[in-house]
Amino acid sequence: MSRGLGWFDSFREVAPEWAVVVLGLVTQLGDVWFLGVLVGTLYWRATEDQDEIAAVAGLLLAGLALITGLKHVFALPRPERVLVELGALPETVHPLYEATATATGYGFPSGHALLTTIVYLSLAEHLSVGTRRRRYLGAAGIVTAVCFSRVGLGVHYLVDVVAGITVGLVFLLLAWGLLNRYPTHRGTLGFGLAVGLGAFAAVASDADPDAVLLLGASLGAFAGWQLAVLARALDSGRGPIRESTRLAARAVGAAVVIAALLVTTGYYWPVAVFAGSGALGLAVAVLVLLPVLYRSERGIGRWTRSPSRSQ
The missing domain is CATH 1.20.58 (Methane Monooxygenase Hydroxylase; Chain G, domain 1)
Structure with a gap:
């Protein structure tokens, strides 16, 4: 049973070959390594708001555990399609393509969609750079771009990223409610959620x-x-x-x-x-x-x- 909506083939016909490189680079904004470096750097540099960034780090780990468990619970495959065949690209970009534009494992829900929703919206909520409205608009733009890149590359169906965003938003609402109830223990609660969901992921994934x-x-x-x-x-x-x-x-x-x-x-x-x-x-x-x-x-x-x- 396909989870697609049938528009990928139309996009593939009009997309130039170099688009796969651009989308592959955009999708890195939602990769675990990038999110880890981003949050880790903010944590190491934080002074006044270190507790807030610690909470975001905890939510990142919790989100990663949540998506790991959910993928094994649903166990739905990724699409059997690619935006561009590897042989159609110059050999010089083959390593970049394989490192950024490919994916393995289960496909539902989208981990990139869920994690970007959790991390970037959390940073928009807790950081003090610019106005709150601009921070949220920037976060929404990044989430949208990453989700489009995942569908455009052919590693996810549209429903996968929609589900990832939805789960991420529900998780954030529940987590923020808990963190706001005990504001002096944000870091402990964030990492505590990560431990609890980490146990769930270990059990769900056998x-x-x-x-x-x-x-x-x-x-x-x-x-x-x-x-x-x-x-x-x-x-x-x-x-x-x-x-x-x-x-x-x-x-x-x-x-x-x-x-x-x-x-x-x-x-x-x-x-x-x-x-x-x-x-x-x-x-x-x-x-x-x-x-x-x-x-x-x-x-x-x-x-x-x-x-x-x-x-």
């Missing part, structure tokens, strides 16, 4: 390697953020940990997750995917924690001493 690695990364991000919050609290004089129930809970939670990742990395070493999941989680935890420690002039020192302070 422990697919990508889902297992994603769960490890989500756990590491959650633990790293708890350590980052602890470092900031101690640096601002809100300590020692043993005198604060909330800080103690964060410390215990982070310690449990880090210990689990260490055990997974060591004990399951013969099983590459599980060991890799633990190692990836530890690496992500370090990446989440480092920017906070870098900006803290006294944070590292306070981990080794705990003077009593009143607040």
